[in-house]
């Protein structure tokens with residue numbers, strides 16, 4: 631779910647949502663070193679554009695961390711209809727990077743396990759479709775059956791708390807193994823229409839990550855002026871279908887490696 635690769639923070643879409651003002655702009659203008667959780671992002675933004683106008687999406691963040699021999703597959707369902715979505719042009723000739731225009735949720739299980747068997751999968755759809763959560767639970771279930779040892783990162787928005795909790799309960803039932811949920815609340819639940827919080831489910835989270843998030847997330851929330859709750863919790867649920875002995879890869883952002 632590659633999106634555009636990088637974004638123009640002064641462009642019409644960014645101006646329409648205004649999200650940068652309470653996010654990356656605060657981090658860039660905060661005094662002192664950035665919070666540890668955001669430091670790699672702040673460094674990547676400055677590396678892409680010292681003026682802070684261009685913003686790297688997950689494809690750009692993942693590409694910047696590729697090591698020799700790593701492979702990054704960027705999957706985007708929608709064809710490029712404007713320059714900002716021109717992933718092919720952006721990554722043409724980039725060693726180890728492959729762009730695919732297709733349904734990433736259908737492709738996922740078919741691509742697992744990759745050669746070398748180590749994989750990090752980022753799934754961050756826009757949650758605009760009616761049955762999106764059901765489709766995601768099924769896709770993750772199929773992927774886990776193919777490769778229970780991969781690290782899966784699934785982003786989720788909180789628009790309506792009860793719906794989010796039902797979704798996470800269904801995910802836990804899919805057998806995520808050792809899984810965490812990490813959530814940052816911009817606003818208290820129910821305080822507004824629209825997005826009040828967003829989070830990440832991390833299946834096969836590296837050991838110790840929960841303690842690190844529990845320590846660092848409130849620091850990030852304070853710098854962002856977030857008024858909602860921070861959550862770092864183990865997700866209850868069934869163990870992953872089976873777990874061959876294979877090392878968990880280092881955490882990087884990206885679609886798959």
Ligand SMILES: C[S@@+](CC[C@H](N)C(=O)[O-])C[C@H]1O[C@@H](n2cnc3c(N)ncnc32)[C@H](O)[C@@H]1O
Pocket residue numbers: 631632633634635686687688689705706707708732733734735736754755756
């Ligand atoms: C929230 S954006 C992703 C942003 C991107 N990961 C980034 O960090 O910039 C969601 C993207 O997922 C794409 N998408 C949604 N469902 C998809 C699917 N089933 N397969 C591939 N791409 C999908 C949308 O077209 C959209 O570009």
